[in-house]
Amino acid sequence: MARLSFFASLMSWLTQRAAPDPVFPPATGPAPISPAIEPDFAIAWGARVSAAFKRKAIEIAHRLEMDPNxxxxxxxxxxxxxxxxSETNRAGSGATGLIQFMPATAxxxxxxxxxxxxxxxVDQLDYVERYLNPYKGKMADLESAYMAVLYPRGVDKEPGYVLFRKGSKAYKLNRGLDTNGNGYVTKTEAAAKVSVLLAEGLQPGVIG
Incomplete structure (x- = not known):
């Protein structure tokens, strides 16, 4: 309930304070960063990134109708x-970057x-937004937002929806998400570790 209240407050604040949404930039150039987003608006992990990154992440979340946390x-x-x-996937999938873009996705x-x-x-955030844009308005909860990155078919599915089953290549690459070791990964289970990172990012010294 607290998270929903925060999101509602954020939307209200941005509606009152933010400049009109900028036109999405071409792939060859970065999006402008609006000074309308105040750098002291605290979000998860905000103390661990630059002010420019934080401000741009808030703007992107606003445009995508999702919680910046x-x-x-x-x-x-x-x-x-x-x-x-430049972070790369340690399981060898070839994925790279802030949301682990696969080569074909790139x-x-x-x-x-x-x-x-x-x-x-900061520049790579443009591609994060471009990738997530098709799911605008469908990422109101953390599980659905993470599905847009991990398994887009699961964005609008119920929490118990099974994403990966043992024996598949997808399961092998994501077996670390099978927290109870039952041989399959559900939507809720897949987002469990992200939820832990959300809680961690809201701790003093990390939120900012």
Missing amino acids: HLMAIMAFETGRSFDP RDLGTTTAALATMSA
Whole structure:
């Protein structure tokens, strides 16, 4: 309930204070950062990133109609808390960056994982937004927001929806999400570790 209240307050604050949404930039250039977002508006993991990154993440979350805390928790999880745009997947999938872009996904976005790895974290946020934009308005809860990154088919599914089953390549790559070891990963189970990162990101010294 507290998270919902925070999101409602954020939407109200941004509606009153933020400038009109900027036109989404071409793939060749970064999005402008509006000064309308005050750098002291605290969000999860905000103390661990630059003011420019934090401000831009809030703006992106506003445009995508999602909680910025959820976006930050997802990026913290996908990068092992580093927010490093060159972070690579340790399971060998070839994924790279803030939300672990797969090579094919990078190509669909008009770039490559190699190019993404050379970007600053702030610039790579443009590609995070471009990737998540098709799910705008569908990521109100943390589980659904994370599904947009991990398994888009699960965005609008119920919490118990099974994503991966033992024996599949997808399960092998994500077996660490099978916390109870029963051979399959549900939507709720898949987001459990992200939820832990959300709670961690809201702790004193990390929130900011």
